[in-house]
Amino acid sequence: MxxxxxxxxxxxxxxxxxxxxxxxxxxxxxxxxxxxxxxxxxxxxxxxxxxxxxxxxxxxxxxxxxxxxxxxxxxxxxxxxxxxxxxxxxxxxxxxxxxxxxxxxxxxMSEEFRLYQEQIVKNAKTLAHKLTDLGFKLVSGGTDNHLILVDVRKQNLTGKQAEQMLDEIGVTVNKNTIPFDPASPFVTSGIRIGTPALTSRGMKEADMLVVAEIIGMALNSPDDAEAKARAITLVSELCQKHPLY
Missing domain, CATH: 3.40.640.10 (Type I PLP-dependent aspartate aminotransferase-like (Major domain))
Known part of the structure; x- marks a missing residue:
């Protein structure tokens, strides 16, 4: 099989x-x-x-x-x-x-669902492009679907560290192995990011640019307290703009 x-x-x-x-x-x-x-x-x-x-x-x-x-x-x-x-x-x-x-x-089976899936992909592509502009290395160089796999070794981080740092500012991702990963599966060298939940909240391409900036603030400037505070504020503003209900 x-x-x-x-x-x-x-x-x-x-x-x-x-x-x-x-x-x-x-x-x-x-x-x-x-x-x-x-x-x-x-x-x-x-x-x-x-x-x-x-x-x-x-x-x-x-x-x-x-x-x-x-x-x-x-x-x-x-x-x-x-x-x-x-x-x-x-x-x-x-x-x-x-x-x-x-x-x-x-x-x-509905047209609304098809449009939702289209937006998921649009959001993922936009997020991927912006992350690349911010200096992140993406596995395969981009995405064709709903997820992005980011190699964070360029930021001198492990996937576990990146996951924890983003969690502290209110962004949920998970540590993830990358191809030929030198780190253990419990540490990893990458993070996995998906757009379905953000899209369900009504976020679109312009919001993905903000999400990328937030991730960049957290991972490109890990010791910058001012950048971390700004990232937390942006997360709060995004959530208020797109409430769950």
């Missing part, structure tokens, strides 16, 4: 090519599209359906539904998949979560 998918890959994945490779060697192809399911639903990323034998996804992340998951597979693989899950791994169904999944999938 060939397993495809990623949690920190900012580019397009060629599922069609992977499907052809799998068939050429008589292997099954299983794709985990958890991170990009919303983009796939909106037609902004190639779908693995029709190329993969099994497709798994969460229903949160870009799909913006309840915390949970789904498995889609060829009909002839259905009985084996079901047997592997029930009753050994899962028991009684959570009907409230199933109902929430139905609502999320209905939303994913």
């Amino acid at each position: 060939i397993v495809a998918g990623a949690s920190a890959y900012p580019r397009i994945i060629d599922f069609e090519r992977m499907g052809k490779i799998a068939k050429s060697v008589g292997a099954l192809l299983m794709v985990d599209m958890a991170h990009i399911a919303g983009l796939v639903a909106a037609g902004l990323h190639p779908t693995p359906i029709g190329h993969a034998d099994i497709v798994t996804t969460t229903t949160h992340k870009t799909l913006r539904g309840p915390r949970g998951g789904m498995i889609m597979c060829r009909a002839d693989l259905g009985p084996a998949v079901n047997k592997a899950i029930f009753p050994g791994i899962q028991g009684g169904p959570l009907m409230h979560v199933i109902a929430a999944k139905a609502v999320a999938l209905k939303e994913a």
